[in-house]
Amino acid sequence: MSTRVVMTLLVRNEEDVIAENILFHYAQGVESFLVMDNLSTDATSAILRRLARFVPITYIQQTSDTYDQAQWVTEMARSAYQDHGADWVINNDADEFWLFPDGDAPSFLDSVAPGIAGLFVQRFNAVLPESGRRRDGLAHPSQSCFFWRESINALHRPLPPKCMHRAFADVTVDQGNHEIFGHQGSLEFSDQVSIFHFPYRRFSSYQSKIRLGGAAYQRNKGLPRTWGDAWRQQRRLLRRDGLWEFWRGLQTTPEALAQGLKEGSIFEDARLFVAVKSLRAKHRWFWLKCRISRWLS
Template sequence: MTLMVRDEADIIGSMIDHSLAQGVDTLIVTDNGSIDGTVEILESYGDRIVLRHDPVQRKQQHSVVTGMARDAATEFGADWVINADADEFWLPTAGGATLREVFEQLPTELRTFQVEVVDMTGAPALRGSGLQRLVYRDTRPVARLNELGIHSHSTPDAVHIGSPDIEVAQGNHFVNLEQNGEVPAGLGIEVLHFPWRSWEQFEGKVAKAGRAYEANPVLRPSPNHHGMREYHRWAAGALKAYYVIRHPDRDELEAGIRDGVFVEDTRIASAVPSVVADEPLDDDDVTASRRWGPVLAASEAQSIGEIRARDARIDELLHYVDEGKQRIDGLIEDVRILNERIGTLQRSAAMRPVRRLLRAGKRVVVRVTKR
């Protein structure tokens, strides 16, 4: 397993303990300049992990993870490689089995496959690891997520065989291998994801990620990139409202449990302790966020809709411009051909007197010759 981490002291120890208990042979961990105690936690594992340091903070995840994934194959002989994040807890979908038991049965001929990432939710909090608080699998429709300012559920991750030529895309969601066949029944794997553990953790993560993207002129995230959307909200002072409303209130949670939208899953809560105890948000903060958050999200959605409509109109106009350019190019070609014909005619007309003189001279020569 590879990990690139930065300031994840509230969860990194729990995640590593869980991964080792699941039978991961080797964890290659690169710390990205943490200052919150994450380095000390990593160092406490000694030779149970391979610890590296890359303090440059320009969102160079693609190159760093690719390097670790290649080393997993060339230095450690990995049959399979998981490129994980600190807030991801990897599990078999079949109860009772460990990751190691599943991977021992997976044919390497698969080469790679996608693993579903399930966002876990529950009540918001000011601080705390939240593993015993965030115990519901979030399966809300995407339309509902959009109402809350969330673009979509998390993208699946890519597992792959050990390869010295592997390329891991930014975000760990794709690799440069093609899947060969289907995962055998009963050998499924999934990820329980804890991205919004507390307001303290979430705000810090958003601010750091946004600044790191801004510091890297090569990376150009799309307008829908969740990190940059959150960063712009943070810069505008609106992020806390968005943080609160993405967690269901009591009524939505109860209704969602009845409808199967929120499904309780306590596998992590019952097996992995939270390092940082939960501390609730101020009631007034929660009340204000739940009142104004939906208004902000609706206003943002309207603005995004207007921008997309504008962009669609621009694309349509560009299409017309392109058609017009093609027509103009056709007319220019017609003019060129016409000019060539005119030139030919002009040259032909200029030669007429010469041809007349030649014909007249020929007649004179003929007459002289006959005489």
């Protein structure tokens, strides 16, 4: 029997990338999706409803504006085991694309030794090309082939990996999906799987994400102050009109891109780009309806 892989997603206003994310992972053998929508005001919910007509999606509404990510994802991860028969669970974000050997997640996970409870997987940020006077970048799965080999987060710290894990009833998922607790067995690093990460796609959406997410962290008095540190600091930048300067600093000129490729700090990988292009051609009518939903939202 094939290994059953279930993916959880906690989303808010991800209309520009949520369809690509789910269809890409569905094509790699993820069998079903638990998607918690936390107060989206764009076309995210409409796109998810359309996707659910041909992809197994359990849609969950979360109306609390406190970003209790660890609690909410833990609930979904436990439900993946108890209600959806998962063997493995991938706790994902809409801007993360997991690439498995041969594009086959179940076969890869079936080969993992029984004593391993989970696998840490490294993330690689997409390069954000210079966009001149325009505030919209071009870092998107449908456009990007270049990634930073040593990626950093918004605080200029090494980007931590994510952890996928065997399904079990009492799992606890850490804030940010970086680790799990309550497991039996070891947690190992995998260099056979990669996560292509698109946190910086378009300035306007990033600005909105920081405004909403930073405010949610601020009003949640039950979370440790160290949780969401990047979001809190980015929100302070936003309030001082410094977020655009941060965004400009992320952009990479053609000359810097060429130098990075030469030195090895940037690498090129077209697997995701090719896969998304193929999915868009296969589901072209679906994408047209998604565009209409976005116009109307």
